[in-house]
Amino acid sequence: MTEFRVTGFDHIVLCVRHVAATRDFYERVLGMTAREERPGKYSLQFGENKISLQDAANSPTIARDTVPGSGNFCLLSDTPVAEWRAHLEAQGVAIIDAGLRDGATGTIDSLYFHDPDGNLVEVSNLVDRR
Numbered sequence: 001m002t003e004f005r006v007t008g009f010d011h012i013v014l015c016v017r018h019v020a021a022t023r024d025f026y027e028r029v030l031g032m033t034a035r036e037e038r039p040g041k042y043s044l045q046f047g048e049n050k051i052s053l054q055d056a057a058n059s060p061t062i063a064r065d066t067v068p069g070s071g072n073f074c075l076l077s078d079t080p081v082a083e084w085r086a087h088l089e090a091q092g093v094a095i096i097d098a099g100l101r102d103g104a105t106g107t108i109d110s111l112y113f114h115d116p117d118g119n120l121v122e123v124s125n126l127v128d129r130r
Contacts, residue, residue: 011043012073013052014119015059015066021116022053029091030075030123046075069118074103074110081109081125088113106130 016022019042023034032044032051044051054060056068077084081098088095088111097112101124108124115121 009049011050011052012071013054013063013066014071014115014117015054015056015063015068016117017056017068018116019053019055025116026051029088029093030121071115071117071119072122073119074108074122074124076103076108076126077123078125081111081123084111084123100127 014022023042023044026032026044027034030046032046035043035045035050037043037052040055042053044053054063054066056066059066085095085098093113095111095113098110101108101110103124103126105126106129107127109127110122110124112120112122
């Protein structure tokens with residue numbers, strides 16, 4: 001019998017109101033690289049991962065019920081959370097929560113903030129691997 005299992009993420013998709021504003025935020029605040037995959041279709045690249053941007057005004061039928069601001073995801077970083085805090089504050093990004101959490105592979109130290117559409121973004125450091 002075949003064993004079916006998920007091995008990781010390829011990408012996530014965020015539905016956004018303004019693709020250009022979202023690209024600017026993620027490039028400026030999180031150091032991601034925007035890439036135009038095809039005319040008018042953008043993604044944000046970081047490491048071996050990407051966030052695809054779905055323009056809310058032109059959502060495909062398969063994603064018609066997706067709405068801006070409904071995302072909630074965690075990004076891992078080697079940059080200390082204290083440095084992220086100073087960077088986010090310098091960028092005018094309000095931190096809405098912080099602290100230790102149980103991540104996928106162990107304890108993480110996290111900062112939470114919203115992107116321009118209200119998606120909840122978490123930037124974390126792995127503190128203790130299980």
